[in-house]
Amino acid sequence: MDIAVPATPEVSIIIPARNEEVCLGDCLASLVTQSDVAFEIIVVDDQSTDRTRLIAKSFARVRVISAGPLPAGWTGKNNAVVAGVKEARGEWLLFTDADTVHLSGSLARALAEAKKNQAELLSYSPEQIVMTFAEKVVMPVIFAELAAQYPPEKVRDQSSGVVAANGQYILCRQDAYEAVGGHAVVADQILEDVALARAFRRAGYKVYFRYGADAVRARMYRSWSELREGWTKNLALLFPHPVRRAMTLCAWWAMALLTLPAPIAAAALYLRVRRANFGRGVTLLATTVGPAAFGYLTLRSVRAHARGEVSWKGRTYSERSPKNPASVSGTRAEAALESHH
Numbered sequence: 545m546d547i548a549v550p551a552t553p554e555v556s557i558i559i560p561a562r563n564e565e566v567c568l569g570d571c572l573a574s575l576v577t578q579s580d581v582a583f584e585i586i587v588v589d590d591q592s593t594d595r596t597r598l599i600a601k602s603f604a605r606v607r608v609i610s611a612g613p614l615p616a617g618w619t620g621k622n623n624a625v626v627a628g629v630k631e632a633r634g635e636w637l638l639f640t641d642a643d644t645v646h647l648s649g650s651l652a653r654a655l656a657e658a659k660k661n662q663a664e665l666l667s668y669s670p671e672q673i674v675m676t677f678a679e680k681v682v683m684p685v686i687f688a689e690l691a692a693q694y695p696p697e698k699v700r701d702q703s704s705g706v707v708a709a710n711g712q713y714i715l716c717r718q719d720a721y722e723a724v725g726g727h728a729v730v731a732d733q734i735l736e737d738v739a740l741a742r743a744f745r746r747a748g749y750k751v752y753f754r755y756g757a758d759a760v761r762a763r764m765y766r767s768w769s770e771l772r773e774g775w776t777k778n779l780a781l782l783f784p785h786p787v788r789r790a791m792t793l794c795a796w797w798a799m800a801l802l803t804l805p806a807p808i809a810a811a812a813l814y815l816r817v818r819r820a821n822f823g824r825g826v827t828l829l830a831t832t833v834g835p836a837a838f839g840y841l842t843l844r845s846v847r848a849h850a851r852g853e854v855s856w857k858g859r860t861y862s863e864r865s866p867k868n869p870a871s872v873s874g875t876r877a878e879a880a881l882e883s884h885h
Contacts, residue, residue: 555583555655555715556634560611560624562590562857564642565599566766572603574645580652583638586631588624596642607631618731620859621711625727625736637721639714643762644670650759654715657752664720664749665741667709668756669696671821673763678771680826682841683764685834686775687820689793693783699741699753707745708753711737713760720749734854734861735781755821772841777856779845790842797835 557575561568568587575585587600590611600608609631611624625639636655640646658666672687674680694708714737724747730739741751765771783789800809814831822830848854854861 553582553584553634555581555636555638555651556628556632556718557583557585557638557640557651558625558628558632559585559587559640559642560590560621560628561587561592561596561600561642562620562624563592563594563596565592565595567763568596568599568642569602570645571640571642572600572606574647575640575651576603576605577648578646578651579649581655583651584632584634586628588628590620590624614859615731619734619736619861620857622727622731622733622736626731629721629726632718635718637716637718639711639716640760641712641762643764644712644760645762646760647758654713654756654759658715658717661752662750663752665709665714665716665744666752667715667737667741668713668754668759669710670712670759671755671757671761673761674822674826675763676767678768678837679763679765680829681833682771682775682830682837684817684820684822684827684830685793685838686779686841687822688817689789689838690782691819692816694753696754699751702745702750707738707741707751709737709741709751710753712762712764713756714740716744720744720747723747724749734777738782757821772844773855775841776845776848777854777861779842780849781845783842786842786846790839793835794839 559568559571572585572587585603585606587606587608588611589597589600589608597608600606609627611620611627614620614623629637636658638651638654654666654668657663669687669690672683674683694706698704698706699708724740724743727736727740729743730736733739741753744751765774780786796809796813800813810831813835814827817831817834818827820827820830852860
């Protein structure tokens, strides 16, 4: 059943999409049926070469626009998001990725939660769906390390030095977004979600962050090659000392497998990975194999950033400064990026 788009939506949902034919349909099907809030949906086609645009246009209440040329120094996602914001009419903006699926009624609940907590920016970390062996081994370990680096309770503490957001789900007030400069002020950032949250925090706006399995789920990668490319892009930037973190985790893992106090070390490692909110079986598998994969991917990411060989969806982002991507300010690298098609 087609639902009329309201003349004055309260929420504008913006989805940047570049070659997302595999998942975009499920994402939009979960969004068009949201209820109890007036909203519009804008899909920004970022020069897709597959059926992304056709799939988006098949939904009657979805507006499809083009991202336009990619300016020098911008990442593709930031350029696409800004194009969507220019067309948005809502008092609130929801930035969400094409690989997400939204639970029934979640949009209205998220809006109510943001208002209740007086948050100008609310972000959920989605429930991560894993299907292949590679996903089951890698994803729990990485999300456990992210939970350790960015504890949601500390992010919600506005006086803490910890701030983060997950770009798969960011709901923010349009006036606050414009006041901090929006994605234009983080145009060169690969980790635009963390950078945007930092901009809100610096401006004195409240950032609210939590695990959001009751609202949204996502399957980020569907193969080892996708997973390797995606985390190579991000891991070096997510942690202040990525090499040290990877080596420490691998040493802990080796001790758990090889030395006398193995039961204690193994139990502690399992409990650490368990923080990522995966099932017991997947957590056990990830504990057994995942730390080595995390170490490999982290070192690969650091090397790729150092060489200016960070690729994502057919684009390569080369760092101009700093030379060492592991040198970060706060929770992200202050990197200037130049985009090459």
